[in-house]
Amino acid sequence: MTGEDAAFWDEVFAGLEVVEVAAEEHWIGRVLVDAEARVALAGQVLELGCGLGWDTRWLVQAGGQITAVDGSAVALERLAAALPGPDYVHHRLPAPLPFPDAAFDAVVAGLSLHYFPWRDTLAIMQEVHRVLRPGGLLMLAVNASGDAEFGYGRGVEIEPGLFAFDGHLKRFFDEEACRRLLATGWKLLTLMPLNEPRYGRLKRLWAAAAYKSSQ
Numbered sequence: 001m002t003g004e005d006a007a008f009w010d011e012v013f014a015g016l017e018v019v020e021v022a023a024e025e026h027w028i029g030r031v032l033v034d035a036e037a038r039v040a041l042a043g044q045v046l047e048l049g050c051g052l053g054w055d056t057r058w059l060v061q062a063g064g065q066i067t068a069v070d071g072s073a074v075a076l077e078r079l080a081a082a083l084p085g086p087d088y089v090h091h092r093l094p095a096p097l098p099f100p101d102a103a104f105d106a107v108v109a110g111l112s113l114h115y116f117p118w119r120d121t122l123a124i125m126q127e128v129h130r131v132l133r134p135g136g137l138l139m140l141a142v143n144a145s146g147d148a149e150f151g152y153g154r155g156v157e158i159e160p161g162l163f164a165f166d167g168h169l170k171r172f173f174d175e176e177a178c179r180r181l182l183a184t185g186w187k188l189l190t191l192m193p194l195n196e197p198r199y200g201r202l203k204r205l206w207a208a209a210a211y212k213s214s215q
């Protein structure tokens, strides 16, 4: 994340009200299909890109010890005031994660992995793999290809699925890109297209759950 991107997110979060989604509509609950995954989410959990806590609130309810990372200081400040409990860490991806190997039972990345060139996205995934314990759980949600209402097709497509507009990058994943992301070092548990209510609209996502396997 550049300083410009950080300023962009700080401005977004300074003006945004927190709107919560009903637990049964939340992507994590809809993707979660096995009991082992629930156990992982009740352990040490790293959240990447917590924003104002859309997913953090769900994760706190699931009983884990949460470390929530974001590149926006404003988001972290507002969320820490509203939701004490998690450890909040200011960190800008794709810089290497400031955590030891195998430190977490689960990593959750809700709408935070789709801002990068593919090379950086893979570097982040390697870091996620490194900080997860063997067999640890990864849950992610990313923009779905074709979601014009949320920006698909705007600006210039600088890589397949990655659009540059208003000085920012935004990737939209199709199923093949999701599978490619999880092809090496992961045992895919679930991959599904979902619609989630956001800001009065339905946002199209791909959501996935996978276990860490050897690379």
Ligand SMILES: C[S@@+](CC[C@H](N)C(=O)[O-])C[C@H]1O[C@@H](n2cnc3c(N)ncnc32)[C@H](O)[C@@H]1O
Pocket: 001, 002, 005, 009, 048, 049, 050, 051, 052, 053, 054, 055, 069, 070, 071, 072, 075, 091, 092, 093, 094, 109, 110, 111, 112, 115
């Ligand atoms: C669409 S929001 C998602 C927030 C929250 N997970 C949710 O679903 O509402 C994307 C989040 O990723 C964070 N983010 C974007 N680029 C980042 C980067 N390079 N490093 C760290 N966080 C970043 C933003 O600050 C923002 O909180």
